[in-house]
Amino acid sequence: MRRSQQDRSRGTKAALTAAARALFAARGYDAVPADEIVRAAGVTRGALYHHYADKKALFRDVVVGLEAEITAEIRTAMTSAPDLPTGIAAALTAFLDACARPEVRQVSLLDAPRVLGWSDWRAIEAEFGLALLIEAFTLATDAGLVRPQPVGVLSRLILSALTEAALLIADADDPAQIRAQAEQALGTWIAGLIG
Amino acid sequence: MRRSQQDRSRGTKAALTAAARALFAARGYDAVPADEIVRAAGVTRGALYHHYADKKALFRDVVVGLEAEITAEIRTAMTSAPDLPTGIAAALTAFLDACARPEVRQVSLLDAPRVLGWSDWRAIEAEFGLALLIEAFTLATDAGLVRPQPVGVLSRLILSALTEAALLIADADDPAQIRAQAEQALGTWIAGLIG
DNA sequence: AAGTCTTACATACATACGGTATGTATGTAA
DNA sequence: TTACATACATACCGTATGTATGTAAGACTT
Structure with a gap:
């Protein structure tokens, strides 16, 4: 059997x-x-530097794949709920669960901003996680759950707080307690957006 | 004139x-x-590795110095105001200004978490910026401006949102507009804590 | 189907950086 | 002033990235 170059x-x-x-x-x-x-991939440096400009480019590919994957998970959690509010709650849970995974934490949250540079990392985030957040926001606004407002900056601030919460939970001695506190704080914030 | 070893x-x-x-x-x-x-310091590698275990240790020293410096600035801004609310507003301004400085952005926000490891970086943050935030929070609670609540997690979430806002502003094409949006979003959040 | 071109990889090499080992000068104390 | 500790300088080594060069395997052309 002959494999194509592709x-x-x-x-x-x-x-x-x-x-x-x-x-x-x-x-x-x-x-x-x-x-x-x-070595782990069963190839040599030649293959690596044939397909990627440098080690960073390979890393970027990993980040994008990871981001796409978890975004899909979260989107599924959100859209498969019976109604929007529970969907958003489910999405929050899915997000925190995803960020708790060591690979997400290390690769996407710790390494990516520095290795890729903040603005490139921000661009990736905007394409995936932030897009989803803005999507949810728009849905909620249309449903009359939150009052209309510019969502770009607000979404980023929320996303950073969400991310921070995930890191805190992952690092905590008592994750359950920290998670409860974080969810309460975030809930209060979100609630304040309704009007 | 004879200089001491110290x-x-x-x-x-x-x-x-x-x-x-x-x-x-x-x-x-x-x-x-x-x-x-x-070379820039006018010494050699010998001096560096005599005083510091490795390059990272030197970096850590830089981070701590920077953090101490900007925290002092912000504290001054806060405490030299006539009353607490304006003090907090002044502190917010001072914080955003500080984070806008390229050295703070690059060293403290981008490099530090990864180079030092997240938990060590978190410890430094806790000692300086977070301590100040909690201090302000406690003052505000005592003054009856916000209702009592566990402030540890909440402060970290706020701090991360503040930091994100600073990065956004620093990176924006139109800093003034982004800053206005960010301050509005943060203001709404803070306002929701009152009651 | 033979020859040519292009893509996909392997290997060998140049270079650069971090950290260490060793040597030397300077301050300090008995 | 002798004995020691501290502060540095220099030379060196291991390891990493990225590149240059070589080779084999598809993919067109005629």
């Missing part, structure tokens, strides 16, 4: 991103040498 | 942190080789 490329890129994702998640971006990634 | 140490450490701070601020932690730092 298939070959897809296969090795997938192997590289999968290996890189696991290693980056476990030890962080620059604690993982490219050698180890290619 | 004076020598203080001098070279100060030269190292000053040089490192400027270089880290301009180009980021790992874009700056230690060689360049020691």
Whole structure:
């Protein structure tokens, strides 16, 4: 059986991103040498630098994949709920769960801003997580749940608070308690937006 | 004139942190080789590794110094106001101004979490910025401006939103507009805490 | 189907950085 | 003033990234 060049490329890129994702998640971006990634992926440095300009480009691919994945999860949680308010609540839960995963925490929250640069990272976030948040916001506004207002900046502030909450929970000795406090604080905030 | 050993140490450490701070601020932690730092400080690698365990330890010293500096500025802004509400407003302004400085943005907000590790960075933040925020919160609670509540988690969420706002403003094409939106959003949040 | 071109990879190498080991000068105390 | 500790300088080593070069495997052309 003859594999096409496209298939070959897809296969090795997938192997590289999968290996890189696991290693980056476990030890962080620059604690993982490219050698180890290619070894885990069953290829050599040649393959890596053929498909990616540099190590950072591979990392970016990992981040985008991860972001796409968790955004899909959250979107599913939100849209599969019977009504919008419970959907939003479910989305919040799904978000906190996603951020609690070590790979998300390490790769997407800790490494990404610095490795990719803040503005590039922000662009990725805007494409995925922020887009979802603004979507939810718009739905809520249309449903009359919150009063109309410029949502761009507000969404980013909320997203950062959500992210911070997720990190706090992940790092806490008593996650349940911290999560309760965080959800209460965030709930109060959201409630204040209704009017 | 004979300089004591303490004076020598203080001098070279100060030269190292000053040089490192400027270089880290301009180009980021790992874009700056230690060689360049020691050259700028007028010493050699020997001096660096005599006083600091590694490059990261020097960076940490820079972060702590920076944090102490801006916290002092903000505290001054807050306490030198005639009353608490205007003091808090002044503190907010001072905070946003501080975060807008490139060195704070790069060193303290972008590099620090990853280079030092999130929990160590969090500890530094807790000692300076967060402590100030909680202090303000407690004052406001005592003055009856906000209702009593657990402030630890809430303060962190607010701090992260404040920080995000500062980054957004620093990165915006139209800083004034973004700043206005951010202050409005934050103001609404704070207002919701009263009662 | 033979030859040519292009893509996909492997290997070898150049370079740069961080950290250490060793040597030397300067201050300090018995 | 002798014995020691502290503060630095220099030379070196290991390891990482990225590049240059070579090779094999599809993919067109005729």
